[in-house]
Amino acid sequence: MDPEIKESVRKLFRKFMLLHVVLLAAAVGLSILFTGYFKERLGRQLATASRDALLTGDARRVINIMPSSMSRDFSGMSWRPSGGEPGFSVPSEAEHSSLTLYSRARVRLFFDESGAVPLGEMLFYYPRWTPVLWGVLAWFAIFLASLPVALRERRRLIKDYNLLLELRVKESYGALAAQVAHDIRSPLAALDSALRDFSDLPGERRELARGAMGRIGEIARDLLDSYRTPGQAAPAKEEAVACDLKALAAPVLAEKRALYAGRRGVSIEFSAEDGARAAVCPAEFRRLVSNLVNNAVEAFEAGGRVDVSLSHTDGKVVLTVGDNGKGIPAEILARLGRKGETHGKSGGTGLGLYHARSSAESWGGSLEIDSKPGAGTAVRVVLPAIATAAAPKRAVLIDDDALVRINWKTSARSKGVDLAVFSSPAEFLSGAGGFPRDIPVYLDSSLGDGVKGEDIAVVLKEKGFADITLETGYDPARFAALGWLKVSGKEPPWA
Numbered sequence: 001m002d003p004e005i006k007e008s009v010r011k012l013f014r015k016f017m018l019l020h021v022v023l024l025a026a027a028v029g030l031s032i033l034f035t036g037y038f039k040e041r042l043g044r045q046l047a048t049a050s051r052d053a054l055l056t057g058d059a060r061r062v063i064n065i066m067p068s069s070m071s072r073d074f075s076g077m078s079w080r081p082s083g084g085e086p087g088f089s090v091p092s093e094a095e096h097s098s099l100t101l102y103s104r105a106r107v108r109l110f111f112d113e114s115g116a117v118p119l120g121e122m123l124f125y126y127p128r129w130t131p132v133l134w135g136v137l138a139w140f141a142i143f144l145a146s147l148p149v150a151l152r153e154r155r156r157l158i159k160d161y162n163l164l165l166e167l168r169v170k171e172s173y174g175a176l177a178a179q180v181a182h183d184i185r186s187p188l189a190a191l192d193s194a195l196r197d198f199s200d201l202p203g204e205r206r207e208l209a210r211g212a213m214g215r216i217g218e219i220a221r222d223l224l225d226s227y228r229t230p231g232q233a234a235p236a237k238e239e240a241v242a243c244d245l246k247a248l249a250a251p252v253l254a255e256k257r258a259l260y261a262g263r264r265g266v267s268i269e270f271s272a273e274d275g276a277r278a279a280v281c282p283a284e285f286r287r288l289v290s291n292l293v294n295n296a297v298e299a300f301e302a303g304g305r306v307d308v309s310l311s312h313t314d315g316k317v318v319l320t321v322g323d324n325g326k327g328i329p330a331e332i333l334a335r336l337g338r339k340g341e342t343h344g345k346s347g348g349t350g351l352g353l354y355h356a357r358s359s360a361e362s363w364g365g366s367l368e369i370d371s372k373p374g375a376g377t378a379v380r381v382v383l384p385a386i387a388t389a390a391a392p393k394r395a396v397l398i399d400d401d402a403l404v405r406i407n408w409k410t411s412a413r414s415k416g417v418d419l420a421v422f423s424s425p426a427e428f429l430s431g432a433g434g435f436p437r438d439i440p441v442y443l444d445s446s447l448g449d450g451v452k453g454e455d456i457a458v459v460l461k462e463k464g465f466a467d468i469t470l471e472t473g474y475d476p477a478r479f480a481a482l483g484w485l486k487v488s489g490k491e492p493p494w495a
Contacts, residue, residue: 004161005157005158005161005162008157008161009154009157009158012150012153012154012157016146016150020139020142020143020146023139023142023143024135024136024139027135027136027138027139027142028131028132028135028136028139029135030135031131031132031134031135031138032131032132032135034131035126035130035131035134036103036105036131039073039074039103039105039124039126040105040106040107042070042073042074042105042124043074043105043106043107043122043124044107046066046069046070046077046107046122046124047107047109047122049069050062050065050066050122051109051119054079054081054109054119054120055111055119059079059088062079062088062090063088063090066090067090067091070090070124073124073126074105074124074125074126075094075097075102075125075126075127076089076090076091076093076094076095076097076102076124076125077089077090077094077122077123077124077125078090078094078095078122078123078125079120079121079122080120080121080122080123081119081120082118082119082120087120094125095123097125099128100128101127101128101129102125102126102127102128103125103126103127103128104123104124104125105123105124105126106121106122106123107121107122107123107124108120108121109121109122239281239473239475240279240280240281240362240363241279241280241281241282241473241488241489241490241491242277242278242279242386242488242489242491242493243277243278243279243280243282243285243489243490243491244276244277244407244411244491244492245272245276245277245278245280245285245310245317245319246272246273246274246276246310246410246411246414247407247408247410247411247491247492248280248282248285248286248289248407248491249270249272249285249286249289249308249310249319250270250272250407250410251286251403251406251407251410252286252289252290252293253268253270253289253293253308255290256268256290256293256294256297260297263297263303264303265302265303265304266297266300266303266304266305266306267303267304267305267306268293268297268305268306268308269305269306269307269308270308270309271307271308271309271310272309272310272311273310273311273312274414274415275312276310276311276312276317276385277312277317277385277386277387278317278363278365278383278384278385278386279363279364279383279384279386280359280363280383281359281363282473282489282490282491284355284359285359287355287359288355288356288359288360288381289308289319289321291352291353291355291356292321292352292353292356292379292381293306293308293321294352295321295352295353295379296321296322296323296325296377296379297323299323299325299326299377300323300325301325301326304323304324304325305323305324306321306322306323307320307321307322307323308320308321308322309322312385315384315385316382316383316384316385317382317383317384317385318380318381318382318383319380319381319383320378320379320380320381321378321379322376322377322378322379323376323377323378324375324376325376325377326373326374326376327371327372327373327374327375327376327377328369328371328373328377329373353367353369353379356379356381360381360382360383363383363384364383364384365381365382365383365384366381366382367379367380367381367382368380368382392417392439392440392494393416393417393418394417394418394419394420394436394439394440395412395417395418395419395420395439395440395441395442396419396420396421396422396428396435396439396440396441396442397419397420397421397422397442397471398422398423398424398425398427398428398441398442398443398444398447398453398456399421399422399423399442399443399444399447399471400423400424400444400446400447400448401444402423404444404471404490405421405423407491407492408421408442408492409421411491411492411494412492412494415492415494417492417494420435424447424448424451425443425447425451425456425459429459432460432463432465437463437464437465437466438466438467439465439467440467440469441460441465441467441468441469442469442470442471442488443456443457443460443468443469443470443471444470444471444472445470445471445472445474446472453470453472454470454479454482454485457470457482457485458482461484467486468484468485468486469485469486469487469488469493470485470486470487470488471488471489471490471491472487472488472489472490473489473490474487
């Protein structure tokens with residue numbers, strides 16, 4: 001247990017015990033006080049009943065009736081007359097009772113009703129420690145009743161402390177993640193600027209590098225959104241939209257091949273059926289594919305082969321990432337997919353598989369892991385399939401994100417769609433006269449430099465274009481004012 005929570009529990013224990021010391025003293029004190037009060041009343045009643053006999057000098061009568069009268073309330077009685085006359089005790093040794101063991105209730109008697117002439121006094125003896133015992137028993141009953149409350153308070157204290165500790169850890173991680181996400185943007189911008197001058201670099205490699213930087217920037221934005229300054233409004237969460245998973249996965253795998261090209265003996269193969277379409281969050285799905293491939297490669301002791309496949313059947317889409325590595329023992333396999341569980345990677349955190357499982361489940365699917373020691377591992381992400389839409393013969397895409405343009409071009413090529421791609425509205429508008437007005441036009445909502453796709457859509461509508469769709473991750477309700485404007489996700493609708 002953490003020293004801080006130990007000290008808090010000790011403080012709680014000390015307060016609890018101090019409270020019960022006070023309660024014990026109060027219980028014993030009240031028991032002694034009330035016992036003395038009631039014993040004195042009983043003694044007064046007995047003394048009043050014996051007054052007439054004492055006035056007539058009939059001491060024998062008092063001695064005879066007193067034992068039965070006080071049998072349940074007193075252990076003895078002694079009579080001390082005024083004027084120095086000899087008295088008596090019942091029983092005879094009562095007058096010599098130890099004050100350590102017995103308490104006394106003193107009652108004074110008088111000859112007259114006004115109390116002017118004293119007759120004598122009666123002393124009634126009763127056990128001193130019996131009230132103490134009753135007080136201790138009363139306190140013990142209170143102690144037993146309060147013990148469950150104290151234990152419950154202890155559990156609550158530990159739970160609250162653990163929650164506070166977890167919050168502190170998250171805040172520290174959040175601050176670190178936000179700082180990294182913030183600081184990484186400057187070198188990314190510098191790299192992007194440098195790539196524009198690499199005219200001798202093949203076009204596909206430039207697009208690959210820009211796509212990789214786009215994904216890093218996407219991750220940085222997610223970190224900043226996740227660990228924003230307290231009090232700021234939460235960003236709109238990306239919603240799952242219908243996507244062509246092949247078009248999403250292909251650029252990521254090209255990036256991975258480039259990344260591991262220098263690692264001897266490592267190969268990454270990809271096969272996909274057309275029409276593998278499901279509702280996912282594009283950025284999260286790309287991250288899922290990246291993490292699963294990284295897990296497979298990083299777990300190799302030397303070289304190895306990673307096979308990535310996409311298939312769809314019986315209303316399901318299945319992404320499989322398999323490797324021919326050393327496999328995973330059964331006792332570890334059952335725990336994989338939980339946060340913090342990893343295997344085969346030095347310094348691994350288990351977050352990749354945890355993210356894959358939680359993402360798949362949030363999209364209505366599941367994650368399955370099959371592995372045999374010495375035979376390799378296969379991770380399958382199973383998602384509900386979505387029917388493929390019919391592809392148009394021609395279409396236009398206007399988007400400033402290079403990775404999105406690559407995805408759409410790849411998908412259009414596989415579907416036989418003649419797709420014209422533009423990085424800015426000005427580029428398209430300069431040649432808009434060459435396109436029929438019924439051609440489907442797809443616009444990004446954020447086109448860079450503060451240009452909004454919905455504003456450009458209004459311009460295009462005025463120019464006669466009739467089939468305009470905003471491809472965005474924002475909620476369609478945001479554009480409800482433009483009732484004629486279609487809204488879709490960031491992936492090709494015909495995929």
